[in-house]
Amino acid sequence: MERAKPTRKTFDAQNGEAGEVEDGADAGRYLDAGAAETTIAYKLRLAQILAFRAFEEKLAERGRAPRYLGLLAIIRSHPGQSQSRLAEAVALRRSSLVTILDILTQEGLTERRPAPGDRRSNGVWLTEKGERVVEALLAESRRHDAMLTAGIGAAEIETTLRVLDRVIANLRGDQGT
């Protein structure tokens, strides 16, 4: 069951044409994506899937909070915001957030209160328990991040965070074009 392979990384991606790319020569490691390998979007997706899955699996017994930790962290920093705004912040749809908040509320982590100036909207808040759970999970998340970025210099991590910020901004800025 153990994967006794030393992780031969640094695939060079420079195989200009697709054709007789390999004859069993690459049997050892993970398959690269050829041309798409130098693309941010592709690596972004792969890394995200793996990171998200690992985090959720590691904290499987803690309910559904780990999956929605991002949302919970936003609520903690901005208590009382409307569901629409929260959905926008985590890039999910308003309709999806309904179910999610139902679950989190049922687990006793969040709370909907009618907004005082607008009878349409609810403000969303963390409960006491929610505060505690989020704080604990944020610590876990820091550990998780340390594992993700093992072997990477602090400067490069900083750069990556800045790049991701800009990517997000680019995508949010002109979504119509």
Added chain:
Amino acid sequence: MERAKPTRKTFDAQNGEAGEVEDGADAGRYLDAGAAETTIAYKLRLAQILAFRAFEEKLAERGRAPRYLGLLAIIRSHPGQSQSRLAEAVALRRSSLVTILDILTQEGLTERRPAPGDRRSNGVWLTEKGERVVEALLAESRRHDAMLTAGIGAAEIETTLRVLDRVIANLRGDQGT
């Protein structure tokens, strides 16, 4: 590269009571995630969701190939590989890949051929049409990536790609621990 909103990061988690954290002061822009904001995993997820969605929407009329371009690119670079290995490469489950290949095959992009040495497994190949479609979509994907990374220096992009590679390697290396 500077964000319009400095968003006093390094939230210190010690805002004892939830209450008047902000009074409409942050009404203008997207809500940040406070403590989680400095975490790779969070930004990774946000960026990926937005990037994936934008790409898929832009190419909505081209069938389901855009969504599975990563997979198709791998098949192009490594024709004839088994479904299991492909699933592993894109970090999806074997069972998920069955449906996906059904769809792609039905759209005439891929093809399953029985593997010559092993009666259990299929080799997966691109059809002629598949080759053409993938090539065209890879060009689109490059354009898309250029949009994502507008305003970011080449060196920083390079760094980010390397960091993502390492993150992926870290996650794949010891998945059992």
Added chain:
DNA sequence: CTTGAACTGTTCGATGTCGAACAATACGAT
């Protein structure tokens, strides 16, 4: 040869997210 473990593709039920609708509410223009 035989046998048991491991692997391959597959099916099936469960869950999560989406898009399109909808009623209730807000609000600006007339």
Added chain:
DNA sequence: ATCGTATTGTTCGACATCGAACAGTTCAAG
């Protein structure tokens, strides 16, 4: 006041992915 339009939360059906099971096959150990 009164429209028309926008927004908010919600419901509902469609679809994607998952995990657990399964039969068929490989292969090493005995």
